[in-house]
Amino acid sequence: MKFDYDLFVIGGGSGGVRAARIAASDYSAKVALAEEYRMGGTCVIRGCVPKKLMVFASSLPAAATEARAYGWDAQCGSFDWTAFRTKLDAELDRLEAIYRKGQSNAGVTVYDQRATVSGAHEVTLADGSTLSAKHILVATGGQPFVPDFPGSDLVMTSNEIFKMETLPERILIVGGGYIACEFACILNGLGVNVTQFNRSALLRGFDTEARDLIVDQMAARGIDIHTHMVITEINKDGDDLVVTCGDGREDRFDAVLYATGRVPNTEGMGLETAGVTLGERGEIVVDKWSQTNIPSIYAVGDVTNRINLTPVAIREGHAFADTVFGAKPAHMDHELVASAVFTQPEFGTCGITEEEAAERGQAEVYVSSFKPMRSAFAGADDRVLMKLIVCGDTRRVLGCHIVAPDAGEMIQMIAIAMKMGATKEQFDATCAVHPTMAEELVTMRNPVRHY
Ligand SMILES: Cc1cc2nc3c(=O)[nH]c(=O)nc-3n(C[C@H](O)[C@H](O)[C@H](O)COP(=O)(O)OP(=O)(O)OC[C@H]3O[C@@H](n4cnc5c(N)ncnc54)[C@H](O)[C@@H]3O)c2cc1C
Numbered sequence: 458m459k460f461d462y463d464l465f466v467i468g469g470g471s472g473g474v475r476a477a478r479i480a481a482s483d484y485s486a487k488v489a490l491a492e493e494y495r496m497g498g499t500c501v502i503r504g505c506v507p508k509k510l511m512v513f514a515s516s517l518p519a520a521a522t523e524a525r526a527y528g529w530d531a532q533c534g535s536f537d538w539t540a541f542r543t544k545l546d547a548e549l550d551r552l553e554a555i556y557r558k559g560q561s562n563a564g565v566t567v568y569d570q571r572a573t574v575s576g577a578h579e580v581t582l583a584d585g586s587t588l589s590a591k592h593i594l595v596a597t598g599g600q601p602f603v604p605d606f607p608g609s610d611l612v613m614t615s616n617e618i619f620k621m622e623t624l625p626e627r628i629l630i631v632g633g634g635y636i637a638c639e640f641a642c643i644l645n646g647l648g649v650n651v652t653q654f655n656r657s658a659l660l661r662g663f664d665t666e667a668r669d670l671i672v673d674q675m676a677a678r679g680i681d682i683h684t685h686m687v688i689t690e691i692n693k694d695g696d697d698l699v700v701t702c703g704d705g706r707e708d709r710f711d712a713v714l715y716a717t718g719r720v721p722n723t724e725g726m727g728l729e730t731a732g733v734t735l736g737e738r739g740e741i742v743v744d745k746w747s748q749t750n751i752p753s754i755y756a757v758g759d760v761t762n763r764i765n766l767t768p769v770a771i772r773e774g775h776a777f778a779d780t781v782f783g784a785k786p787a788h789m790d791h792e793l794v795a796s797a798v799f800t801q802p803e804f805g806t807c808g809i810t811e812e813e814a815a816e817r818g819q820a821e822v823y824v825s826s827f828k829p830m831r832s833a834f835a836g837a838d839d840r841v842l843m844k845l846i847v848c849g850d851t852r853r854v855l856g857c858h859i860v861a862p863d864a865g866e867m868i869q870m871i872a873i874a875m876k877m878g879a880t881k882e883q884f885d886a887t888c889a890v891h892p893t894m895a896e897e898l899v900t901m902r903n904p905v906r907h908y
Pocket residue numbers: 467468469470471472473491492493494495496497498499500501503504505506508570571572573596597598599615636722726757758759760765766767768770
């Protein structure tokens with residue numbers, strides 16, 4: 458049977474663009490890609506990249522304070538959101554153009570419109586045309602989830618935060634995961650009065666000792682954190698948003714950001730009609746090769762709700778192209794994927810938590826918590842945490858959790874050793890780099906807890 462394309466990719470985000478580019482440029486496949494919004498997807502346009510630039514912007518007032526403590530006559534002055542946003546928009550335009558060029562250079566045909574699946578080998582574009590493909594890759598990512606309650610239409614999500622006309626004076630952030638905690642720190646650093654509500658403890662699922670330290674330091678930096686809060690309604694009163702909670706409490710804010718998780722983009726995609734199996738949360742169910750139950754349809758990235766991180770989506774997309782078009786069977790290994798939460802202080806994490814170690818047994822926990830030299834000299838109360846979880850049997854380092862400035866950079870390096878199966882003794886045999894914070898990772902001699 459003759460098809461219009463060897464591969465049709467739906468979604469021009471992290472996973473989709475990588476798969477399309479590799480299939481076309483490395484393996485000479487005839488490829489098309491449809492993107493309904495902007496090329497580059499969540500990470501580039503409204504996720505990791507603009508978020509990290511906001512993290513940088515928000516950390517500068519603290520740098521000025523520290524500079525003064527080191528003898529500089531430094532002042533940060535006031536923050537010009539419009540100037541920052543204008544520069545940010547230009548940077549995102551530049552990056553989007555690079556992603557688009559990457560596709561055209563590879564020979565990928567790009568359709569700037571929505572596409573849905575209309576058969577095992579067929580997609581339908583928003584303009585009504587249909588195209589056939591030997592393989593279809595669904596890489597449509599996810600979107601913010603906001604629970605339904607009276608006034609839920611008055612809140613914004615991470616999709617809108619980068620587009621705000623002005624910075625609010627008072628913001629309520631609802632949620633306690635990656636996005637809520639990162640934006641609480643960012644906006645606090647930019648001078649916004651931040652209140653954060655969550656229905657449970659913040660950063661649930663991460664190592665408890667590490668997250669407790671982060672939450673304490675977030676509160677010490679001025680974020681007004683309330684857990685076990687349930688919002689029942691939000692009403693507009695003039696320019697104010699009046700937030701009512703289950704216990705009757707009422708608060709006023711200029712803006713409310715909901716960061717209560719994300720859902721896979723599968724609604725209205727025609728997947729059920731094509732017979733593709735979806736999971737409980739609407740995610741596309743795939744095997745380790747990212748193949749669905751319909752052999753010609755594959756899915757990668759957040760739409761599969763495996764590990765929802767950019768580097769994971771990219772690797773899944775690349776492995777798909779290698780397997781299907783390069784005759785080089787490859788799949789993403791989802792074990793020991795490190796990640797960072799860009800809070801202030803930053804959090805780097807890889808492997809099992811102490812709570813998981815306790816359940817598993819046969820584990821040793823090494824912890825070092827201290828005031829880092831740099832901020833201690835400046836008179837700040839910041840603390841750093843370095844933690845290793847070690848298997849009592851094999852001696853392998855099974856978990857590492859770092860709360861410290863640049864913890865994301867540190868965990869990237871440690872993850873290499875962990876992926877190689879390094880033992881605690883091999884960490885210890887590595888000579889320290891002095892004076893650094895990370896040297897603690899190779900100098901912790903005695904476990905503080907055994908399980
Ligand atoms: C605020 C925020 C911060 C984040 N920070 C980080 C971070 O620091 N580090 C990290 O690793 N991860 C981060 N993430 C997660 C990361 O962005 C995602 O894991 C990653 O983008 C997933 O890539 P993807 O290819 O699966 O989907 P996406 O990048 O979401 O791409 C999907 C694309 O498909 C398009 N699309 C959807 N439906 C259709 C359709 N029917 N037709 C055509 N096009 C369609 C969408 O417009 C989108 O461009 C962050 C996410 C958010 C929201």
